[in-house]
Structure formats: C-alpha cells, structure tokens
Amino acid sequence: MRGADGEGPGRGDTGAADAPVARWQQWRPRTWGALALAALVLVGAGAYAVRAYTARQQLADNQQQLADACWGLLPRDHLRPHLPHDTAGRLVEYGTLLHPDQESGALLDCRLAWGGVSAEVRATAPLRPGPDAPDTVQPPDAAFPLALPANALGSADGDDDTAAAVLVVTCPNGLARRTGRSTDLQVRVSLPLARPGTPEEPDGPTRTEAARTAVAVADRIAVRQGCGGTPLGELRAAPTRPDASLCHWLDADALGLAGTWTSRPTGPYATRAGHCELRARPVPQRPGDIVAIEATSASGAWSRDIAEQQQGAALPHFTARATARCGGASTYHQVVVRTLDSAVVDRQPSREQLAEQRRLARTVLDRYVAAEGAWPDRSGCRGTRVLEEAP
Incomplete structure (x- = not known):
C-alpha cells in the first residue's frame, strides 16, 4: 500500500535529487582551494611583474643620472656594476662653473652617491697646494698611472673602498678667484673600487679610470675657462719613470x-x-x-x-x-x-x-x-x- 500511495517513489525521487548535491558538496572545497591558489599565483605574478618593472625603471633612471652627472664625464662602464635596482641616486653639484654667482671655493664639486657608494669630482684653482695636492716628491706607489706631459703634475691614492687620482695642469691665461688669480687647475676624482668578479683590480684599472676621468675633467674646464694651455687629450696608460x-x-x-x-x-x-x-x-x-x-x-x-x-x-x-x-x-x-x-x-x-x-x-x-x-x-x-x- 505504501508503494501504491506513492510514498516509495517519492523517497526514490528525493534520493535522486540529493545525489548531485552530495557531489557538489564534495567538489566545492577542492574547487575553492584551487581557485584561491590560482588567485594567489596571479597576485604573486602581478606583484613580481610590478617589482620587476619598478626595478628596471629605477635602474634606467640611475643609468640616465650617471650619464648626465658631472658633465657626463664619469666612467660609466666602471660605475655601471655599482648601480642599484632599488635605490635612487643622490646627486649634489655646485661650484662657480655651474652657478657663477654662487659663493664657492670650487669651480666644480660633483658627488653622485647610491647608499654607501659614491663617485666624486672636485676642481679648484688653488692659490697654494692643499692637503690633497700632488707632492713634488712622490713614492712609487703614489705615482699617477698615466704618462703626463711636463706641464702637469699628478698622484694616485686610495683606501679599502675607493681609488683616487689628483691632477694639476697649468692655465697660462689664469683662473679668476674671488680672493686672487691662479695659474693652476687642480682636479681630484674618487671612484669606488671595482666590484668582485669584474675584470678591474684595485691597483690597476681602477686608479687608471680615476686618472682618465681627472684628465677629461681638466680638459673640459680648460677649454671652457679659456686657460690657453694645450689639452692633455688621450694619455697612454704607462707608469711615469724617474728621470x-x-x-x-x-x-x-x-x-x-x-x-x-x-x-x-x-x-x-x-x-x-x-x-x-x-x-x-x-x-x-x-x-x-x-x-x-x-x-x-x-x-x-x-x-x-x-x-x-x-x-x-x-x-x-x-x-x-x-x-x-x-x-x-x-x-x-x-x-x-x-x-x-x-x-x-x-x-x-x-x-x-x-x-x-x-x-x-x-x-x-x-x-x-x-x-x-x-x-x-x-x-x-x-x-x-x-x-x-x-x-
């Protein structure tokens, strides 16, 4: 009779309807987990892409800053390995060549830094030798690494982090200063040592790079200021021998x-x-x-x-x-x-x-x-x- 009044078939119908629900309940946790994982992957990939783009953009900005700083005379190939992807460079430039009305003891003072790494260029017209001026009596390890003409004087030094070169050239027409007039143009360049794994070595090309930069800066200033001397140009990288x-x-x-x-x-x-x-x-x-x-x-x-x-x-x-x-x-x-x-x-x-x-x-x-x-x-x-x- 229970079958006759339809109760049996009703239970059968209910059971048939409940089967997809049971399967849905089994499938749903796995699906949401996969979707969540996929979402995380997409978010992570997006964040990585953003970081990578930001790093590329920051590096490109730093490369452009390096190209423009200090009249574009800094050695790019040497400094490029030091450029960071996550830090903006800090450039400080002043001096009477850049701002003629500015009170400054320097013709040019330029410093480009990235965190604890920096490249520096300073040019002056000294009325007397300063503490960093080349000595007329130099030990061999302080010799300028380029063969200078007779009208120039140079030296090289450095420490555990930097290599530096100092160059003095003659300006026959003189360089005006607020406190007098000088016929000497002095340039000092300081560069960070080569990164480990690069072809440069602290005792070799690093000092040479500093010396070449000093020569380039001196020639640029000499032309701009009408010094009247002969530009140094490209000097051969050879140690100067005692005479x-x-x-x-x-x-x-x-x-x-x-x-x-x-x-x-x-x-x-x-x-x-x-x-x-x-x-x-x-x-x-x-x-x-x-x-x-x-x-x-x-x-x-x-x-x-x-x-x-x-x-x-x-x-x-x-x-x-x-x-x-x-x-x-x-x-x-x-x-x-x-x-x-x-x-x-x-x-x-x-x-x-x-x-x-x-x-x-x-x-x-x-x-x-x-x-x-x-x-x-x-x-x-x-x-x-x-x-x-x-x-």
Missing part, C-alpha cells in the same frame, strides 16, 4: 763628500717642481755630520709651500735659498744640508762644522742653478737672486 738625469749634477765626489752616498730617484721632469736628494749610507754617528743634501725648486702655488715645509723639518739643517723667473713663473730654489741630530749623540757640532755646512749649502745652490740639464736649466730660469742664508 735620474735631472740629478746628475748632485755628485758626492764632485762636492768632496767622504763616505758612501745614495741618490733618491726623482720623478719625471715637471715644469711646476723638481727635487734631488743625496743621503749618507750608513748614517754617520758623529755630531754635526751631514746625513742628507736636498735641492728643491717649485713655481706658482707650490713655491709658497716649500718654506713652510722646511720650517717644520725635524733634523738640524742649513738652507741656501734663491728666487728666479722660470718659464715666466715666479720660482723658489732651495738647498738644505741636514746634519745628525745632536740629541742622538748628546753633543753639539763644532763651530768649524757649522761654518762648513753653511758653505756647502751655498756651494750646492750655486752648482744647482748653473748645472746643465738640472731643473733650473730645463725650466729656462732667469734673473736668479740668492737670498739671505738661513740656519
């Missing part, structure tokens, strides 16, 4: 010096400065004995620096000095005879020894300014005037 012929005149035998003496090789000839030196080997141990003889010349800003350096000398010495015009520039000649410090032997030199050392200083000076092939001769010095001798 021993500059000091052949400083001969121990010709001066009547007893014992063994060694000469310190001078740098290449430069119109700005020259230096020759003899040292006693081994060092004498008697009071008043001579331990070294030095002859130095400098013109322009460098001539103002010699006397002050001499005042700070530690060992006892006797000095003969002269002035001259060399190549049209005011020049200072100096010969120093250094003696053994009396504190070492606890005795003072005799009066006769002191008189002999004064005489020797003047003899060396006379020989120096007249010697063929010495710095005064090569520099065309004229009108030499000996100054009062000073102990």
Whole structure:
C-alpha cells in the first residue's frame, strides 16, 4: 500500500535529487582551494611583474643620472656594476662653473652617491697646494698611472673602498678667484673600487679610470675657462719613470763628500717642481755630520709651500735659498744640508762644522742653478737672486 500511495517513489525521487548535491558538496572545497591558489599565483605574478618593472625603471633612471652627472664625464662602464635596482641616486653639484654667482671655493664639486657608494669630482684653482695636492716628491706607489706631459703634475691614492687620482695642469691665461688669480687647475676624482668578479683590480684599472676621468675633467674646464694651455687629450696608460738625469749634477765626489752616498730617484721632469736628494749610507754617528743634501725648486702655488715645509723639518739643517723667473713663473730654489741630530749623540757640532755646512749649502745652490740639464736649466730660469742664508 505504501508503494501504491506513492510514498516509495517519492523517497526514490528525493534520493535522486540529493545525489548531485552530495557531489557538489564534495567538489566545492577542492574547487575553492584551487581557485584561491590560482588567485594567489596571479597576485604573486602581478606583484613580481610590478617589482620587476619598478626595478628596471629605477635602474634606467640611475643609468640616465650617471650619464648626465658631472658633465657626463664619469666612467660609466666602471660605475655601471655599482648601480642599484632599488635605490635612487643622490646627486649634489655646485661650484662657480655651474652657478657663477654662487659663493664657492670650487669651480666644480660633483658627488653622485647610491647608499654607501659614491663617485666624486672636485676642481679648484688653488692659490697654494692643499692637503690633497700632488707632492713634488712622490713614492712609487703614489705615482699617477698615466704618462703626463711636463706641464702637469699628478698622484694616485686610495683606501679599502675607493681609488683616487689628483691632477694639476697649468692655465697660462689664469683662473679668476674671488680672493686672487691662479695659474693652476687642480682636479681630484674618487671612484669606488671595482666590484668582485669584474675584470678591474684595485691597483690597476681602477686608479687608471680615476686618472682618465681627472684628465677629461681638466680638459673640459680648460677649454671652457679659456686657460690657453694645450689639452692633455688621450694619455697612454704607462707608469711615469724617474728621470735620474735631472740629478746628475748632485755628485758626492764632485762636492768632496767622504763616505758612501745614495741618490733618491726623482720623478719625471715637471715644469711646476723638481727635487734631488743625496743621503749618507750608513748614517754617520758623529755630531754635526751631514746625513742628507736636498735641492728643491717649485713655481706658482707650490713655491709658497716649500718654506713652510722646511720650517717644520725635524733634523738640524742649513738652507741656501734663491728666487728666479722660470718659464715666466715666479720660482723658489732651495738647498738644505741636514746634519745628525745632536740629541742622538748628546753633543753639539763644532763651530768649524757649522761654518762648513753653511758653505756647502751655498756651494750646492750655486752648482744647482748653473748645472746643465738640472731643473733650473730645463725650466729656462732667469734673473736668479740668492737670498739671505738661513740656519
């Protein structure tokens, strides 16, 4: 009867209708999980694409900034590996070449930095050598890595993070400053060391890159300021060798010096400065004995620096000095005879020894300014005037 009144078929119909619902309930968790995973993948891919685009755009911006900074003279190939993808570069540029009405001690001061990495260029017209100026007497490891002409002076240095080069060239027409006029143009360039894994090495091409950049900046400024000198152009990458012929005149035998003496090789000839030196080997141990003889010349800003350096000398010495015009520039000649410090032997030199050392200083000076092939001769010095001798 239950079947006859339709109850059986009704239950059968209900069961048939419930089957798709059961299958839907089984399928739904898996489907939503897959959809959620797909959504996450799409979101992640989108975020990655955005980050990648942003990184590419930031790198492109940094590359363009590098190309434009410092008149576009920074070495791009060297600095490109340092460019970050996630940090904007910070550029600071000022100086009277960029802003003529600006109060500045620099013709150009440019610094481009990315976090802790930076490239720097500074150009000045010094009235006297500053603390970072090239020394007229340079150790071999500080030599400028390019073969400079005689009218330029350079040096190279650096630390654990950077390599730097300093270059000074002559501007015959002069460079105006608010406090005076200079015929010297000095450029200093500092670059980060090469990244590990790149072909460059800290002791080689990195310093060369700094030197080449300094040359490019100096030439650009010289043309822009009408310096009147000859551009340096492309210099060959070769270490500058000492020119021993500059000091052949400083001969121990010709001066009547007893014992063994060694000469310190001078740098290449430069119109700005020259230096020759003899040292006693081994060092004498008697009071008043001579331990070294030095002859130095400098013109322009460098001539103002010699006397002050001499005042700070530690060992006892006797000095003969002269002035001259060399190549049209005011020049200072100096010969120093250094003696053994009396504190070492606890005795003072005799009066006769002191008189002999004064005489020797003047003899060396006379020989120096007249010697063929010495710095005064090569520099065309004229009108030499000996100054009062000073102990």
